[in-house]
Amino acid sequence: MKKIQFFTRLSSPLRKLMAVTGLASLLVLNSTSSAQEPVRIAFMDPLSGTFASVGNTGKTILEFAVDYFYNSKGGILGGRMIEVVPLDNKQSPNETQLQFRRAISEEIQIIFQGNSSAVANTLNQTISRHNRRNPGQEVLQINYSAVDPILTEDNCSFWHFRFDAHANMKLNILTDYIAADPNIKSMYIIGQDYSFGQVVSDTTIKLLNEKRPDIEIVGNEFHPIGQVKDFTPYVTKIVSSGADAVITGNFGADMVSLARSIIDSGLDIPIYTFYAAYDGITATLGESGKGKIRLIHNGVANPLPTEERKQFNRDFKIAHPNNDITQPRIVNALQMVVKAMEETQSTDPYDIALALEDMRFTTLGGEEIWMRGEDHQIFQQLSISVHTDEGVEFDADNSGYGLVTEYQVPLEETIVESSCQMRRPRR
Amino acid sequence: MLEVFIFATLNGLVTGFLLFMLASGLTLIFSMMGVLNFAHASFYMLGAYFAYSLSLYFGFWTGLIFAPLIVGTLGALVERYGLRKVHASGHVAELVFTFGLAFLIEESIQFFWGRDTKNYQTPDLLDFPLFTLFGQEFSAYRGFMMAISIGIFIALYYVLTKSRVGIIIQAAITHPQTVSNLGHNVPLIFMGVFGVGTALAGLAGVIAGPVLTTFPGMATVLGSIVFVIVIIGGLGSLAGAFIASLLIGLLQSYAIASDVGMPDLLSLLGISFDRGHPLNDLWTMNLPQIAPVLPYLLLVLVLIFRPTGLLGKREE
Numbered sequence: 001m002k003k004i005q006f007f008t009r010l011s012s013p014l015r016k017l018m019a020v021t022g023l024a025s026l027l028v029l030n031s032t033s034s035a036q037e038p039v040r041i042a043f044m045d046p047l048s049g050t051f052a053s054v055g056n057t058g059k060t061i062l063e064f065a066v067d068y069f070y071n072s073k074g075g076i077l078g079g080r081m082i083e084v085v086p087l088d089n090k091q092s093p094n095e096t097q098l099q100f101r102r103a104i105s106e107e108i109q110i111i112f113q114g115n116s117s118a119v120a121n122t123l124n125q126t127i128s129r130h131n132r133r134n135p136g137q138e139v140l141q142i143n144y145s146a147v148d149p150i151l152t153e154d155n156c157s158f159w160h161f162r163f164d165a166h167a168n169m170k171l172n173i174l175t176d177y178i179a180a181d182p183n184i185k186s187m188y189i190i191g192q193d194y195s196f197g198q199v200v201s202d203t204t205i206k207l208l209n210e211k212r213p214d215i216e217i218v219g220n221e222f223h224p225i226g227q228v229k230d231f232t233p234y235v236t237k238i239v240s241s242g243a244d245a246v247i248t249g250n251f252g253a254d255m256v257s258l259a260r261s262i263i264d265s266g267l268d269i270p271i272y273t274f275y276a277a278y279d280g281i282t283a284t285l286g287e288s289g290k291g292k293i294r295l296i297h298n299g300v301a302n303p304l305p306t307e308e309r310k311q312f313n314r315d316f317k318i319a320h321p322n323n324d325i326t327q328p329r330i331v332n333a334l335q336m337v338v339k340a341m342e343e344t345q346s347t348d349p350y351d352i353a354l355a356l357e358d359m360r361f362t363t364l365g366g367e368e369i370w371m372r373g374e375d376h377q378i379f380q381q382l383s384i385s386v387h388t389d390e391g392v393e394f395d396a397d398n399s400g401y402g403l404v405t406e407y408q409v410p411l412e413e414t415i416v417e418s419s420c421q422m423r424r425p426r427r
Numbered sequence: 428m429l430e431v432f433i434f435a436t437l438n439g440l441v442t443g444f445l446l447f448m449l450a451s452g453l454t455l456i457f458s459m460m461g462v463l464n465f466a467h468a469s470f471y472m473l474g475a476y477f478a479y480s481l482s483l484y485f486g487f488w489t490g491l492i493f494a495p496l497i498v499g500t501l502g503a504l505v506e507r508y509g510l511r512k513v514h515a516s517g518h519v520a521e522l523v524f525t526f527g528l529a530f531l532i533e534e535s536i537q538f539f540w541g542r543d544t545k546n547y548q549t550p551d552l553l554d555f556p557l558f559t560l561f562g563q564e565f566s567a568y569r570g571f572m573m574a575i576s577i578g579i580f581i582a583l584y585y586v587l588t589k590s591r592v593g594i595i596i597q598a599a600i601t602h603p604q605t606v607s608n609l610g611h612n613v614p615l616i617f618m619g620v621f622g623v624g625t626a627l628a629g630l631a632g633v634i635a636g637p638v639l640t641t642f643p644g645m646a647t648v649l650g651s652i653v654f655v656i657v658i659i660g661g662l663g664s665l666a667g668a669f670i671a672s673l674l675i676g677l678l679q680s681y682a683i684a685s686d687v688g689m690p691d692l693l694s695l696l697g698i699s700f701d702r703g704h705p706l707n708d709l710w711t712m713n714l715p716q717i718a719p720v721l722p723y724l725l726l727v728l729v730l731i732f733r734p735t736g737l738l739g740k741r742e743e
Contacts (some may be wrong), residue, residue, distance in 0.1 A: 013706035048534075048537070049643075049644060049647070050642075050643075050644030050648070052537065052644075053541075053542040053543035053544065053642070053643075056542050057543075135633065179676045193716060197523060198681040215673060215716075221715060221716075221718050223683075223715070223719070224714075224716075224719045224720075226644065226648070227648065227719045228648075228719065229442065229639055229648055229652075230438065230441075230442055230638070231650060232434075232438045232441075232569075232638075232682055233434075233435060233438045233439075233679070233683040234683060236430075236431055236434040236435060236438065236684060237431065237683070237684060239434075239560070240430050240431050240434075240563070241428075241563065253507075253544060253640055253642045253644055253645075256544050256637065256640045256642075257640050260638070260640065261638075264564075264566050264638070265563055265566075266556055266559070267562065267563075267565055279543045279544065280544030280545060280546065280642070281544060281545035283544075283546040284544055284545075284546045284547075284548075284640065286546065286548075322541065347486075393567075395544070397543070397547070403647040413502055
């Protein structure tokens with residue numbers, strides 16, 4: 001911008017000459033800038049093992065978005081490319097510690113992580129400790145999917161930002177939706193036995209008690225994560241409990257197996273979920289899950305709101321025909337982090353963190369989202385969508401089935417209080 | 428409560444029979460070659476993936492027949508050109524070889540089929556409820572799984588005890604030198620047993636794939652439990668493997684179906700703890716929650732009180 005103003009002040013022939021040489025110098029500059037050091041961000045999620053499919057799709061989305069928005073257009077911060085470094089934490093807290101050490105040794109200061117709140121909690125603590133002991137070499141945790149509320153409440157950290165609505169926010173909306181259905185008189189809760197599964201259970205019971213005390217909780221079951229071979233024994237209990245609906249926070253293979261077992265048993269009741277779509281889940285559920293399975297998620301599913309968003313989907317599909325944009329929040333997170341870098345002209349996590357606080361950002365889908373400064377929690381529209389094949393412009397798993405949004409809640413109504421007492425580093 | 432009991436029994440039997448198909452191959456291979464095949468569950472996974480791919484083009488039934496054959500052939504080749512060469516270097520080398528093979532198979536599957544869950548469906552022919560009891564359906568496919576597994580058990584039992592091949596195999600287990608001296612080709616028998624064992628694992632994968640979902644983690648989920656069965660049943664004992672399979676299938680199923688836990692036990696004893704107690708997790712634990720750990724608990728108990736396993740004959 002400054003350069004153009006400078007040109008306009010000069011006389012016109014000189015300006016042309018300057019423009020030409022300017023262009024030439026810009027080209028030279030570009031060729032030198034490609035040799036500039038890239039901005040490296042780590043993507044730390046399970047890339048092998050039981051939950052590998054979710055992690056790999058996330059990595060594909062991040063890499064595509066990096067290329068689509070920045071690297072193909074000359075990079076960021078005046079020509080620096082973004083390099084995504086995949087780190088496979090196998091969704092284990094132990095492995096996460098090791099991979100974190102690796103990130104440090106490679107001088108990576110931004111870590112994208114999403115799968116499993118248990119891992120996110122470990123990473124949160126590890127990063128806090130590291131940052132306290134190594135001022136000047138801080139690391140930023142960009143949590144795009146781990147939704148245990150504690151991460152932005154009691155354990156909130158200046159170095160952690162969450163780009164997904166947390167479990168209580170989602171459950172608040174989901175229980176509103178359930179409470180509005182007079183046919184539901186009893187509810188069965190089943191989930192993986194770890195922090196997030198327990199949050200889903202506790203919060204559902206609490207909220208349903210407030211909103212619809214007449215709904216009876218007929219079951220509250222935990223099973224080990226990623227260990228159950230066959231869910232039929234659990235489904236037997238669901239059937240005999242006479243539940244009118246099931247709610248679960250399961251993801252990955254645990255989600256597919258559970259839903260398949262419920263449907264195979266002939267039980268025709270709604271299943272409310274967080275993650276029952278994409279990565280083969282939609283294709284596997286197919287016709288049998290039509291109209292039965294609902295998801296609470298941020299952003300919107302079909303119909304996609306803007307042409308930009310649709311084009312992004314189409315371009316992604318051309319590059320990766322077998323993947324889907326399962327988590328548009330990864331894109332939001334990337335764009336907001338880059339915006340913070342551009343605003344501060346810095347890749348220092350401290351500067352980025354300050355710029356991210358209370359940032360308002362308009363996504364590809366045209367909605368404004370807000371990163372609350374007080375606890376680093378994102379707020380945006382929340383939707384409940386149904387698994388179906390009607391009105392699906394963008395399907396999942398190329399199956400013809402996908403998600404169609406049934407119910408939407410604007411940003412303002414999703415806001416919840418936080419108990420966060422953030423300790424801010426001094427600089 | 429009755430319906431829960433009946434269905435828990437049925438589910439336990441389905442799981443038990445399925446586990447037996449895996450365990451039978453593993454225990455046969457162990458008793459013949461003295462090597463624990465760590466890659467056994469990987470062959471099970473291969474079966475599911477081959478059957479899935481075949482079912483896309485030729486339907487489920489083709490997959491059911493050919494996938495186990497392909498897996499069995501692969502298994503035989505692995506024995507002939509891999510394990511037999513490694514055998515010269517002793518048991519540790521064999522163990523490490525199968526361990527590496529398990530990783531290799533898992534990675535190859537992710538390489539060729541991708542990491543997401545595969546849409547491997549039950550055939551339309553069996554897509555109906557076999558019977559409905561107390562409002563719950565028992566799918567025909569599960570009945571089919573059970574029928575196949577029982578059929579395999581009977582066939583295996585017959586072949587091993589009544590047929591000439593079975594007698595030679597049994598002899599080769601205990602006296603390989605003598606069998607060899609009698610003019611039988613012992614390496615060929617080994618290759619055949621390894622092939623049949625892996626084919627059985629493959630068949631288990633084919634029939635389990637549609638109900639237990641076909642994904643790259645399916646070998647890990649089942650792998651360790653199969654070892655537990657083989658050890659509880661007694662290494663090398665087919666009958667032991669059969670009993671242990673059903674025992675574990677039913678044990679897990681009943682544990683999940685039950686609703687008792689520490690709180691019940693404590694209230695029976697008249698003790699109570701508040702939620703803030705440091706060992707709160709322990710006091711609120713219930714049986715369904717620890718159901719998947721029970722087989723390992725049983726394993727520890729068996730190893731302490733009967734190290735040879737239920738029907739094991741070794742080291743006596």
